[in-house]
Amino acid sequence: xxxxxxxxxxxxxxxxxxxxxxxxxxxxxxxxxxxxxxxxxxxxxxxxxxxxxxxxxxxxxxxxxxxxxxxxxxxxxxxxxxxxxxxxxxxxxxxxxxxxxxxxxxxxxxxxxxxxxxxxxxxxxxxxxxxxxxxxxxxxxxxxxxxxxxxxxxxxxxxxxxxxxxxxxxxxxxxxxxxxxxxxxxxxxxxxxxxxxxxxxxxxxxxxxxxxxxxxxxxxxxxxxxxxxxxxxxxxxxxxxxxxxxxxxxxxxxxxxxxxxxxxxxxxxxxxxxxxxxxxxxxxxxxxxxxxxxxxxxxxxxxxxxx
Amino acid sequence: xxxxxxxxxxxxxxxxxxxxxxxxxxxxxxxxxxxxxxxxxxxxxxxxxxxxxxxxxxxxxxxxxxxxxxxxxxxxxxxxxxxxxxxxxxxxxxxxxxxxxxxxxxxxxxxxxxxxxxxxxxxxxxxxxxxxxxxxxxxxxxxxxxxxxxxxxxxxxxxxxxxxxxxxxxxxxxxxxxxxxxxxxxxxxxxxxxxxxxxxxxxxxxxxxxxxxxxxxxxxxxxxxxxxxxxxxxxxxxx
Ligand SMILES: Nc1ncnc2c1ncn2[C@@H]1O[C@H](COP(=O)(O)OP(=O)(O)OP(=O)(O)O)[C@@H](O)[C@H]1O
Ligand SMILES: [Mg+2]
Numbered sequence: 001x002x003x004x005x006x007x008x009x010x011x012x013x014x015x016x017x018x019x020x021x022x023x024x025x026x027x028x029x030x031x032x033x034x035x036x037x038x039x040x041x042x043x044x045x046x047x048x049x050x051x052x053x054x055x056x057x058x059x060x061x062x063x064x065x066x067x068x069x070x071x072x073x074x075x076x077x078x079x080x081x082x083x084x085x086x087x088x089x090x091x092x093x094x095x096x097x098x099x100x101x102x103x104x105x106x107x108x109x110x111x112x113x114x115x116x117x118x119x120x121x122x123x124x125x126x127x128x129x130x131x132x133x134x135x136x137x138x139x140x141x142x143x144x145x146x147x148x149x150x151x152x153x154x155x156x157x158x159x160x161x162x163x164x165x166x167x168x169x170x171x172x173x174x175x176x177x178x179x180x181x182x183x184x185x186x187x188x189x190x191x192x193x194x195x196x197x198x199x200x201x202x203x204x205x206x207x208x209x210x211x212x213x214x215x216x217x218x219x220x221x222x223x224x225x226x227x228x229x230x231x232x233x234x235x236x237x238x239x240x241x242x243x244x245x246x247x248x249x250x251x252x253x254x255x256x257x258x259x260x261x262x263x264x265x266x267x268x269x270x271x272x273x274x275x276x277x278x279x280x281x282x283x284x285x286x287x288x289x290x291x292x293x294x295x296x297x298x299x300x301x302x303x304x305x306x307x
Numbered sequence: 308x309x310x311x312x313x314x315x316x317x318x319x320x321x322x323x324x325x326x327x328x329x330x331x332x333x334x335x336x337x338x339x340x341x342x343x344x345x346x347x348x349x350x351x352x353x354x355x356x357x358x359x360x361x362x363x364x365x366x367x368x369x370x371x372x373x374x375x376x377x378x379x380x381x382x383x384x385x386x387x388x389x390x391x392x393x394x395x396x397x398x399x400x401x402x403x404x405x406x407x408x409x410x411x412x413x414x415x416x417x418x419x420x421x422x423x424x425x426x427x428x429x430x431x432x433x434x435x436x437x438x439x440x441x442x443x444x445x446x447x448x449x450x451x452x453x454x455x456x457x458x459x460x461x462x463x464x465x466x467x468x469x470x471x472x473x474x475x476x477x478x479x480x481x482x483x484x485x486x487x488x489x490x491x492x493x494x495x496x497x498x499x500x501x502x503x504x505x506x507x508x509x510x511x512x513x514x515x516x517x518x519x520x521x522x523x524x525x526x527x528x529x530x531x532x533x534x535x536x537x538x539x540x541x542x543x544x545x546x
Contacts (some may be wrong), residue, residue, distance in 0.1 A: 014388065168503060178407075181400070181404055188397045188398065194357075195382075200380065
């Protein structure tokens, strides 16, 4: 019985961690390349949730029946729109401040975050909204009795699998393509990269777009799973993902993924075995502990693949 | 024919003026050296050519075209390449990736050409071939300098700018690097060489300039500067 609860919390934690990881890579990549925390990143996730609902409604109106196709189309459309948001945020709020005092872009980020929240609140309403579930059902794993099983829903499976695929694609892009190499060059020595002919503004824009795209994947998946959202969900998700990024070692791509999974598992086990109300306190305590013993985070060594 | 020309260039960092009315030129196929004491502004001069920092006065001409206000990332494509002070290789990348970064300014259509240049670079510095898959940050100082030179060669620059390539290297490695520079120059690449190692540099160069406190104080042929008593006293240890 305890074995089943344990496994169940592990499954839940892995799902949660995949979501944190997807959002965390956006923080870590932007930090890696311009040394700045993009506080508006959580809002990109929130906007992806709204876009999911809008595109899903649109597809339903058009009479689309097949859930897999609908999910694929919603994912593609949401990533595209959200990437545009990511690009615009960088262009409007950060690029003009590239050579300004370090605090200026931080303030600008908070400003953009408030603007996006209130823009969504005014245009979509402050109520919690929902979408009908299009992904029902799931599996009962390790079933050994009527109450003794581990439940893995289709939505949860989709989250984990999509997260793994997205992370793999991102890793491939950064590690193997010429553009990814340029991203790493800008991260390691921006001036030198530009001396060699890299258009650093373009590379930085691409990093924002990639981060936004990954957050969009998270936004779509979570919305399909939980079905409800409001204009404020970006705040908590953003803080958690930022925690995951710092936990894993900010600036490190594998660190963000690992940090997400560790945080997700920790939260899940804590709420499963100790107390649900204090799970956030536990998550942040974990962060503090890791930072005390390893200030650069779990994988925060300068050598690891960063961007 | 002048490939590179500075006309009364002024540059510095914010309120700190470093270069004052610097005028000099480099002819096609020449080896020109710039010597000067620590803090004279030699590195600032090289970086100003690339707009980092941007010149606040005067003009910089490449092939007679004013490039003073060009974006930094466009200049590599115009035929200039820099081996910067401190090498500035990308430490987290492999040697091969560093070399590939040297060719980012080369258009896609010239890919076969890039492969040929790479072969040439690896021929000049066989150690880079041996270490192709190694992280560049783990190379020795001399190997890193070779990598920085190789990387700069990857864009097939018409004028190669070098900022103290011999700094901190053993005499044998310095010999090797100067031999390669001679070879590159013999193939027709124009060299502009900043050096503390004035003896070596002036022997290699056709012409030289002496920079003092951000101003060009002297200019002349390599031999003339080598023979100049003031230059000997200030930069050649007084012998
Ligand atoms: N990034 C910077 N910000 C402010 N001042 C700078 C900066 N870089 C250089 N300086 C100043 O500009 C002056 C010229 O420096 P520069 O590095 O060009 O000298 P240099 O001739 O290359 O010296 P060295 O032989 O030691 O390399 C120095 O007084 C230095 O303190
Ligand atoms: Mg210098």
